[in-house]
Amino acid sequence: MFTGIVGEMGSIEAISATSDGARIRLSAPGTAPGCAIGDSVAIDGCCLTVVALGDGALEFDAVAETLRRTTLGGLRPGDRVNVEAAMRMGDRLGGHWVQGHVDGVGEVTAIEPDGDGVRVTFAAPEAVARYTIEKGSVCVAGVSLTVAAYDDDGFTVALIPHTRAVTTLGALAPGARVNLEADLVGKYVEKLVGAAALVPSNQRS
Numbered sequence: 001m002f003t004g005i006v007g008e009m010g011s012i013e014a015i016s017a018t019s020d021g022a023r024i025r026l027s028a029p030g031t032a033p034g035c036a037i038g039d040s041v042a043i044d045g046c047c048l049t050v051v052a053l054g055d056g057a058l059e060f061d062a063v064a065e066t067l068r069r070t071t072l073g074g075l076r077p078g079d080r081v082n083v084e085a086a087m088r089m090g091d092r093l094g095g096h097w098v099q100g101h102v103d104g105v106g107e108v109t110a111i112e113p114d115g116d117g118v119r120v121t122f123a124a125p126e127a128v129a130r131y132t133i134e135k136g137s138v139c140v141a142g143v144s145l146t147v148a149a150y151d152d153d154g155f156t157v158a159l160i161p162h163t164r165a166v167t168t169l170g171a172l173a174p175g176a177r178v179n180l181e182a183d184l185v186g187k188y189v190e191k192l193v194g195a196a197a198l199v200p201s202n203q204r205s
Helices: 064-069 161-166 184-198
Strands: 008-018 021-027 040-043 046-054 057-063 080-085 104-114 117-123 137-140 143-151 154-159 177-182
Touching (some): 021 064, 040 057, 057 064, 117 161, 137 154
Antiparallel strands (some): 008 021, 021 057, 040 080, 046 057, 117 154, 137 143, 137 177, 143 154
């Protein structure tokens, strides 16, 4: 489980093909010392398992399914990514509950100045758009953000200067593709409400 509060921006050192995907080596000197083999780390919002580490770097195996369904398949050496180690019991929940299970890939459609920050609009797949509500939470490239506006095709967020400085979101441009994860709470509410609707009214407590 993660919070969407990025620990650092890491840099892709190498990507090599494997029989079922790719081995990714990531330079993350702020995160690597606290990790062990088998730990979960979110890379641009995608949960991966540490399979090797050393010299301030982490290595992960990403299967073909992960590469197809996220932006990780388009990574190249030198690319910057948002890195967050899994939260520990007792940690502050500064963002929102994030699983690191990408629901879909969105695309930046507009960036507009907004005071000291910017408003960024994303086109989002239905698997994400259906759970967006105004002032609700959404995870974009591993960053916990608040929805400022939404419609059936996507949503808009407001980025403050700090967020732009310490995450890869500061380098976004129209057309950029990002991993999206909808709010976990919304998914459970939908399932529970749907299940309740199937129960005959005379059997409801």
